[in-house]
Amino acid sequence: MSSPIKNVAVVGGSGNLGPAVVNELVDAGFEVTVLTRGSSTSTFPAGVASKAVDYTSVESLTSALQGQDAVVSIIASVAVAGQKPLVDAAVAAGVRRIIPSEFGINTRFLGKEPIGAILQGKIQTLNYIHEKSKQNPSFTWTGISTGLFFDWGLEHGSIGLNKDTKTATIYDSGDEPYQASNLPHIGKAIAAVLKNLEKTVNRYISIASFNPTQNQVLEIVEKITGTKWTVNKLPASEQQQIGVEKLSKGDYSAFSNFLRKRIFEDGAGLAVAGPDNALDLLGLEGEDLEESLRTWLAE
Known part of the structure; x- marks a missing residue:
């Protein structure tokens, strides 16, 4: 250059x-x-x-x-x-x-x-x-x-945390590291x-910026807030099925479902x-x- x-x-x-x-x-x-x-x-x-x-x-x-x-x-x-x-x-x-x-x-x-x-x-x-x-x-x-856009995802729910209700959605074991910035x-x-x-x-x-797991994020927010959060556990594979059904109807919000399955699924191996x-x-x-x-x- x-x-x-x-x-x-x-x-x-x-x-x-x-x-x-x-x-x-x-x-x-x-x-x-x-x-x-x-x-x-x-x-x-x-x-x-x-x-x-x-x-x-x-x-x-x-x-x-x-x-x-x-x-x-x-x-x-x-x-x-x-x-x-x-x-x-x-x-x-x-x-x-x-x-x-x-x-x-x-x-x-x-x-x-x-x-x-x-x-x-x-x-x-x-x-x-x-x-x-x-x-x-x-x-x-x-x-x-x-x-994942981490700070944006926290605010808009794609990280799976709701600070108002102190609830967390965890896919599969929650121990898979994922790429986030x-x-x-x-x-x-x-x-x-x-x-x-x-x-x-x-x-x-x-x-x-970091490669956290869902459980690491949950552990930190519970430590900061001094409160045990309510945890909803879901299978990542189910997100794929939901996404396929949405996409068949022309609903491109299926992207969010496919994304959850791709990055949170146990064994995904997408951390960097x-x-x-x-x-x-x-x-x-x-x-x-x-x-x-x-x-x-x-x-």
């Missing part, structure tokens, strides 16, 4: 992950421009530019990406299949690095699992980026798997990728500890699980 990345365009900067990523990129010293739909009323921090675009138009996107060194896509899973014009525009505008919307589970080895049907947009987009990169070596990419930590990882271009060129990496966790590569450290839980409980 020649010169460092300076100008970064963010797509999807107002979603669940977007604000944390924008803030961390700004803090890391990048000049950030957020691409928005023309109808968007979202606001962004001082010093962050915004440009209204037509996401279906390569011409509109190419114009907006002029002068941008990198593009970070944080488009939600339901919209990722529409990223092809963004990729074509990035190539046309001379963008040097794209980080596609891969945040979440690693999509590179889903096999024939039902969850793969929902994530085809991500899979096909990264395949398309890979082909474009082979055709144009100056156009590079980095995929980032983050596991807090939103600001994901933003720091993205910034670190853009500062470590050679180390991360055309590479799929996985990161985690040690050399599998790219934090060392990026010059980052893991985070404190108990501190994250204390912050959530205090909110």
Whole structure:
């Protein structure tokens, strides 16, 4: 790589992950421009530019990406299949690095699992980026798997805890470690990728703030609150069945059921500890699980 990345365009900067990523990129010293739909009323921090675009138009996107060194896509899973014009525009505008919307589970080895049907947009987009990169070596990419959005999941229930009722849902034994990352930590990882271009060129990496088990999380919240929580135990396999039934009816909330089965099932083996966790590569450290839980409980 020649010169460092300076100008970064963010797509999807107002979603669940977007604000944390924008803030961390700004803090890391990048000049950030957020691409928005023309109808968007979202606001962004001082010093962050915004440009209204037509996401279906390569011409509109190419114009907006002029002068941008990198593009970070944080488009939600339901919209990722529409990223092809963004990729074509990035190539046309001379963008040097794209980080596609891969945040979440690693999509590179889903096999024939039902969850793969929902994530085809991500899979096909990264395949398309890979082909474009082979055709144009100056156009590079980095995929980032983050596991569960931990702090967001605590607030929205996907971790299985309800602090108001002090109840916990535990799937299978609850002793399977799983990959999880807090939103600001994901933003720091993205910034670190853009500062470590050679180390991360055309590479799929996985990161985690920590790799807890469901029982470890429950033990910590019980210690902090000084209260035994009510525990509901469920088989992870049942979540797969529920998801298949939902998906057969066109209900894409099946993703949550497939996700629970995939990561919480005994023997899943999806934690990314040690050399599998790219934090060392990026010059980052893991985070404190108990501190994250204390912050959530205090909110």
